[in-house]
Amino acid sequence: MSNIPQIRIPATYMRGGTSKGVFFKLNDLPESCQMPGEARDKLFMRVIGSPDPYAAHIDGMGGATSSTSKCVILSKSSVPEHDVDYLYGQVSIDKAFVDWSGNCGNLSTAAGAFAIHAGLVDPARIPQNGTAVVRIWQANIQKTIIAHVPVTNGQVQETGDFELDGVTFPAAEIVLEFLDPSDDSEDGGSMFPTGNLVDDLEVPGVGTFKATMITAGIPTVFVNAEDIGYTGTELREAINTDQKALARFEQIRVAGALRMGLIKTPEEALTRQHTPKIAFVSAPKEYKASSGKTIGTGDVDLLVRALSMGKLHHAMMGTCAVAIGTAAAVPGTLVNQAAGGGEREAVRFGHPSGTLRVGAQAKLVNGEWTVTKAIMSRSARILMEGWVRVPGDAF
Template sequence: MSHAAQVKIPATYIRGGTSKGVFFRLQDLPESCQVPGAARDRLFMRVIGSPDPYAAHIDGMGGATSSTSKCVILSKSTRPEHDVDYLYGQVAIDKAFVDWSGNCGNLSTAAGAFAIHAGLVDAARIPEEGVCVVRIWQANIGKTIIAHVPVSAGQVQETGDFELDGVTFPAAEIVLEFLDPSDDGEEGGSMFPTGNLVDELEVPGVGTFKATMISAGIPTVFVNAADIGYSGAELREDINGDPVALARFEKIRVAGALRMGLMETPEEAATRQHTPKIAFVAPPRDYVAASGKGIVAGDIDLLVRALSMGKLHHAMMGTAAVAIGTAAAIPGTLVNLAAGGGERSAVRFGHPSGVLRVGAEARQVDGQWTVTKAIMSRSARILMEGWVRVPGDSL
């Protein structure tokens, strides 16, 4: 009996922020995968090793977590004032599904670095020494991201002394600007889809909770930690080992998705775990991070814990950090109130792995809140480059 030989495809494995994924140039993909559709989805699932009933990704490049089951496509942009188009696929671990509905803020960092490394940025724009400004079109959500990538000897500088909680080793700092990250003005959308800064969210079979539902960076449902029985200082094992708690969070997320108009039915929401995110907030308090480092209440403005793909994230998703910074800048949201209320242009929040600072420029125009920019620092490093191989019959 004959079997299809393996096919090798040029690929680069990169850590970006607290995530990592397999990066491809569009022109390097098999022809059938250069356009959206089933062939591309099959390829990415096979690259990652999904669907995997063992939830281990032994036969693929994934790491069996939401932070490590990701694929990215970059290509030269045809849009004015942009260098590259960046398309992100979140690969489900145990389901045959690739979610294209949102962005990965952490891998946005790596997108800027990979764009230079892969020759997708005009060489005339890359300094011999200094910082290269990479103008990224985030194709999933139709937004602009500006990556300030350090360059040394004409190449991306990857090593450095910038420390990012949730990443073991230091690296070079990359500053990201998420321009106009809210959904206001697009097809009648709004940063606050319900029209309210705080809603009473009814969750069938669970209860009714105060919630801030915001679409900035990525649609996110924020609830108060105390209202659902938590302190806000929980670590990953406190939540992910409790199937009852995870099921309750999923019910809250689904209720939020329906209330925000992101999905029409609970069944649809259940298949799209990438959006919205569900997060809980609390005022600052001392706690010990997953690394063993002590976090002092006086060094942070609030506590935030967020779930991604049905599990508590070990640190914080970059897109959720944009939502946190934006909501914190708007007086009256649950995030803002947890941080002490009032006007603020930046917050330092505690997450399971440590602390992250994010800034946002928000303003009110004709009674509607809008955010012009969110800013944060991450880092990126190439882990491996060459070819990824997949069985030919998976294309």
């Protein structure tokens, strides 16, 4: 009978935006896990409680949803003019792998706050009272994120009256700036990797759909809700209880990934569940959010529903919100058309939990659309801190 004692690792459990994750300082990890590889992946899976055939995460820190199966590593930055390096791992719920292919925009909020909590930011950059500007190097996608974190009495201010749909209680507002968010590492420099604002995306065995495929924030495939039989007002239960619908969304996502050049074969999509995202858009309509709140037609510019790790997200992923804001700023995309067309620097969109406003500055340079910055507000707070324990042979 195995009797290997558990080890304990300093960790902090945080909410960031509409996500939760387990945060680590790089130097606190076991030595074998301080570098990318199998040991680190095994550790994170055991921390979260994956793979779990019961899809419940009873024996781990995960919450059995894509929003709550996340781990984060922070360290002092290796990049000049930055405070911290932020590395994000999306842990699969039912399969044995960790996806490192993208960022989590929601936990980017918590990364800024945790950087201060953990003493990773030069104290000279933290005001006694005011706003600390934390310069984050997002190591997964090699991009800069600026977090404007409120500080009171030299400490991160976590409580406040900022309300975020999808989060039950108000908290302090943290403003995020995603600089140059187009993921040029994936496509050689084009924000629209196919070269088109709208494509006819052929999905074998399903059909052909109009699609906007963009890499800003996170690679995302947008389709029109009505083209796939939806209104755009759907809540989680309408999608996540329909296995045929989920399978069809995955087929569309795989076709988009192939067309965007993110994968070379459909089989590769099995180990790249985090990206690209698949989302469907529609013009504003009245609907009742999951909280029971009525969202009126005049409350939003458009409606968006997005899937993460194979399920409809309960609100909206932060990185996907960047993609939405950027695509909305480019006249002619499906997102822009759903919002009424024309030039715009910000949109408020409806999602299953309510609404969210995101701004983006896009411009046409030498025939190529580029985005210089996307901005949104979120909140974050520590839920628990101390040590996480895992069996000593877990990694």
